[in-house]
Amino acid sequence: MPIIETRNLTYTYPGASRPSISDVSIKVEKGQFVLITGPSGCGKTTLCRTFNGLIPHFYQGELKGEITVAGQDATKHPTYEMAKHVGLVFQNPENQLFALSVEKDVAFGLENLGVSREEMRKRVDWALNLTGIYELRERSPHEMSGGQQQRVAIAAVLAMQPEIIVLDEPTSFLDPLSAEKIFEVIHEFNKKLGITVVLVEHRLDLTAKYADHIIIMDEGKVRFDGDTREVLSNEETRLIGVGIPKATLLYEMLKKDGANLGNVTPLSSDELAKMLLEAIHS
Amino acid sequence: MLVVEDVRFSYPSGVEALKGVSLTVKDGEFVAIMGQNGAGKTTLVKHFNGLLKPSSGSVRVNGVETKKTSVATLARNVGFVFQNPDHQLFSETVDAEIAFALKNFGYEADVIEKRITWAVNLLGLTQYRKTSPFMLSGGERKRVALASVLAWDPQILILDEPTIGQDHRQKENLRQFIMQMQTQGKTIVIVTHDVEFVAECNPRVMLMREGKIVGDGAGKDILTNPELLEQSSIVLPQIAQVFTRLTSLGYPKNIIDLYEARDLLIEKLEKRRR
Numbered sequence: 320m321p322i323i324e325t326r327n328l329t330y331t332y333p334g335a336s337r338p339s340i341s342d343v344s345i346k347v348e349k350g351q352f353v354l355i356t357g358p359s360g361c362g363k364t365t366l367c368r369t370f371n372g373l374i375p376h377f378y379q380g381e382l383k384g385e386i387t388v389a390g391q392d393a394t395k396h397p398t399y400e401m402a403k404h405v406g407l408v409f410q411n412p413e414n415q416l417f418a419l420s421v422e423k424d425v426a427f428g429l430e431n432l433g434v435s436r437e438e439m440r441k442r443v444d445w446a447l448n449l450t451g452i453y454e455l456r457e458r459s460p461h462e463m464s465g466g467q468q469q470r471v472a473i474a475a476v477l478a479m480q481p482e483i484i485v486l487d488e489p490t491s492f493l494d495p496l497s498a499e500k501i502f503e504v505i506h507e508f509n510k511k512l513g514i515t516v517v518l519v520e521h522r523l524d525l526t527a528k529y530a531d532h533i534i535i536m537d538e539g540k541v542r543f544d545g546d547t548r549e550v551l552s553n554e555e556t557r558l559i560g561v562g563i564p565k566a567t568l569l570y571e572m573l574k575k576d577g578a579n580l581g582n583v584t585p586l587s588s589d590e591l592a593k594m595l596l597e598a599i600h601s
Numbered sequence: 602m603l604v605v606e607d608v609r610f611s612y613p614s615g616v617e618a619l620k621g622v623s624l625t626v627k628d629g630e631f632v633a634i635m636g637q638n639g640a641g642k643t644t645l646v647k648h649f650n651g652l653l654k655p656s657s658g659s660v661r662v663n664g665v666e667t668k669k670t671s672v673a674t675l676a677r678n679v680g681f682v683f684q685n686p687d688h689q690l691f692s693e694t695v696d697a698e699i700a701f702a703l704k705n706f707g708y709e710a711d712v713i714e715k716r717i718t719w720a721v722n723l724l725g726l727t728q729y730r731k732t733s734p735f736m737l738s739g740g741e742r743k744r745v746a747l748a749s750v751l752a753w754d755p756q757i758l759i760l761d762e763p764t765i766g767q768d769h770r771q772k773e774n775l776r777q778f779i780m781q782m783q784t785q786g787k788t789i790v791i792v793t794h795d796v797e798f799v800a801e802c803n804p805r806v807m808l809m810r811e812g813k814i815v816g817d818g819a820g821k822d823i824l825t826n827p828e829l830l831e832q833s834s835i836v837l838p839q840i841a842q843v844f845t846r847l848t849s850l851g852y853p854k855n856i857i858d859l860y861e862a863r864d865l866l867i868e869k870l871e872k873r874r875r
Contacts (some may be wrong), residue, residue, distance in 0.1 A: 359740045367847045410766075466638040491765050494794050496791035496834040508795040512762065521768050524797050524839050560770035565839035565859055572863045578870040595843070599850055599869050 320390070321482060322515050323347035323370060328384035330365060330374055337363040341539040343384070347481075350513045351528055352506065354547065356520055357536035357593045358560050363519045364410065367485050370517070371405040372398045389482055403432065406476035408486040410519075412468035416460040420470050421452060424460055443553070446478035449504050451497070465492030473501060477508065484508070487519040495525070502526060524564045527551060528587040535561055552584040566591040602627055603649060603757065603788070608658035610644060617766065620645040620812035621658070628756070631789045633799045633820070636809035636836030642792045643684070645809070646679050649790065650679035662757070677706065680755035684792075686746040688735045689767045695726055698734055705751055720748040723778070739766050757788040764795040776802055785800040800824055800857040801840035808833045824853040 328343040340362040341491045347353050355363050368374040372393045374381045384475055386393045389404035403543035406428075409415050418424035425446055447453040450470040455463065460471050478486055486505070506529045510517045520526045527533070533550045535543040537559045543550045550556060551567055566588045574580060580598055585591040603626040610619040618641045634642050647653040648660045650669040660667045662678055665868065666800055683689045692698035701721055703713045721727045724744045729737060734745045743763070751757070764772050772795075779789055779802065793799060800822055801805065808816035808825040809832075816829050825841045837845065844856045850869065856862050 358770060359766070360738055419746075464638050479669065488766075492638070494829065494834040495796055496837040497638070499836055522797075536618065560773075562769035564770075566843060569840065569843070569859055569862055569866075572859070573866055573870060576863070576867045576870075578867060580870075588839045588846070592843045592846035595847060595870075596850070 321346040322349040322389055323517070324385075324387045325366075325369070326385040328366075328369060328386055329382070330369065331381045332365075332378065333380045335380070337539075340536075343536075343539075343541055345534060345541060345544060347516045347517060347532075348514060349515055350509070351531050352509045352516045352518070353532045353534065354518050354520060354523070354526055354530035356523060356561055357542070358416070359537075361536040362498065362539040363536055365405065365539075366489055367487050367519060369393060370483070370485050371401040371407050372396060373407075392510075399431070402428070402479075402481075405485060406479050406481040408469075408472050408476050408484070408489045410487045410489075410491065412460075412465065412472040412492075415472045415475075416468060419459055420457050421447070421460055421463075421474075422456040422470055425475045425478050428475055432479065442478045442480070446474040446596075450501065451475060452473040456521075460575055464569055466490075466494065466497065470494060470497075470501070473505075477504075480512070483515045483517065485517045485519075488521070489518075497572070498525060502529060505529075521562060523551075523562050527564050527567070528590075535547045535559060547586060548584045551586065570594070602661075602663060603790075604659075604661045605645075605648070606659050606661075608645075608648060608655040608660060610648070610653060614784050617694055617710070618812055619648075619655075621813055622812070623658075623818070624814060626757075626788060626790065628788055630806060631783055631802070632791070633802070633803040633804045634790065634792045634807045634809060635794065635799065635833065635835055639819050640809040640833065641812040641840045643761055645789060646681070646761060646792055649757065649759055650681045651675040659861075665743070673705070676702070678755055679754070679757045679759065680750035680753070681759045682743075682747050682750050682761065682763065684765065686734075686739070686742040689746045689749075690742060692834060693733055694731050695721065695734055695737075695745050695748075696730045699752045702749060702753050704816070707758065716752045716754075720752040723751065723776075724748045740768070740771050743767070755776065755787075758782060759792065760791045762790070762793055763791055764793060764798050771796055794835070796824065796838045800840065803857065821855045821857050824857055 324346050326344050329338050329341050331338040357363055369386050370388055376398050390511050393401055397404055410496050418427055426439055447456055450473050452470045460468055469489055473489055492499050508514055527547055530547045533547045534541055566585050570585050570591055581593050605622055605624045608619050608622045611617045636642050651672045656667050690698055694715055699717045700713050703716055721730055726744055734742055763775055782789055803820040806815055806820045810833050816823050824838055838857050840862050841857050844852055844854055
């Protein structure tokens with residue numbers, strides 16, 4: 320059974336003239352790393368808000384269709400119950416942080432889960448180390464840069480070790496190397512602990528290589544949904560204005576010019592370099 | 602011309618954000634300032650329009666020292682677009698937002714109208730002229746902030762993190778827009794983390810680390826230097842990553858352009874086929 324499933328999900332914000340997501344039917348399997356992308360305003364963030372019940376519990380408006388997350392009907396269970404299964408990292412970390420210290424912010428969710436003090440200490444330290452902010456644990460999140468705040472928000476969700484982690488452009492304020500390190504941590508988390516990851520991102524150059532599955536949305540609708548390599552090798556995706564990784568584009572241009580590089584679409588520079596070395600050396 | 606000489610700057614908290622920065626940006630240049638979080642990039646560019654004044658050293662804009670001039674006077678020459686448009690916007694309509702600075706500079710009503718029309722056309726905001734900026738999406742608000750600065754036609758344009766939150770198509774529009782400004786002889790300074798965007802634009806790149814400039818040169822040389830980039834917490838653009846792995850084939854390392862990459866590779870791949 321999929322861990323997230325939506326059936327004909329349509330949602331209209333209060334006062335809006337048309338739905339932000341429309342007739343969305345998707346499945347996310349347990350343990351998958353799923354990338355959701357699409358132009359600004361395509362409905363990605365809105366869709367994520369349905370995964371832990373923020374829509375319809377906090378946002379009014381009209382929701383139609385069905386959504387099941389971790390076996391629960393997300394429209395019927397309150398958000399605090401859904402939070403046991405789904406951890407959400409928002410686009411703007413300022414909206415998420417509220418405690419007086421980084422440590423307290425990261426511990427907050429655990430307190431609500433009723434985790435023992437000892438276990439809490441362990442998990443908080445572990446999450447702070449993983450995200451590279453252990454040294455900042457006594458600082459107030461509100462005095463920190465946007466990039467540091469994003470690390471705090473990610474640490475808070477990792478510490479909860481939920482079944483599903485949903486991240487909405489979680490590293491937009493971080494410098495590229497720090498962003499890459501965070502994505503590596505999340506990827507490892509997904510592979511080692513089998514935690515399902517849903518990542519919303521524009522920057523496929525940085526993230527496509529981690530994803531088993533990709534969903535591309537446009538104007539509230541799902542336009543592509545499938546295996547990452549298959550979807551990104553489909554040239555129709557170019558019409559939507561999605562930033563295809565340069566390594567993938569270069570591979571395609573070379574193939575079009577008649578180069579024989581095999582049929583596996585590369586998603587990273589590593590994969591493409593390997594192909595080129597083989598093709599030229601052989 | 603923008604001349605920065607041995608600038609040091611400390612915040613009231615005592616943190617020294619700039620530790621002796623010197624640079625010159627000539628008229629019509631396009632410069633990207635890159636570096637890790639907290640390297641001093643935004644602090645540096647806030648000196649370019651006098652928002653911050655150096656603790657020691659000097660900043661001169663077209664020969665005028667910023668310490669001896671007001672921000673309002675400097676603004677005529679230097680337009681600054683903030684990272685977060687909400688720190689900049691406050692008017693009730695897009696029209697009023699753009700008109701605000703023009704009125705302050707004392708332009709006549711008909712000139713103001715012309716300038717507004719020009720700016721909203723350029724940035725695709727014509728349909729929103731009577732709309733409140735706060736009803737618009739983040740990407741659109743960013744364009745309003747840009748339009749309001751462009752309208753008074755500053756010679757130097759500073760954009761702090763212009764690509765954050767912008768999708769692929771919006772970034773392409775931004776790139777086209779920068780190119781267009783360049784053909785008009787404007788000086789453009791952007792602060793950014795976006796390596797792929799910089800690789801596509803190929804400007805002069807200045808790399809900052811811990812309050813100092815540690816690299817300065819053509820984009821294709823700076824962005825293909827792995828040691829230098831790693832120190833500044835920047836990753837190589839994807840095309841450069843491919844070519845650093847192909848040095849055994851005798852390729853140059855400093856390739857960041859997709860089309861140049863294609864031309865270089867197809868030659869060898871075709872020889873193979875024959």
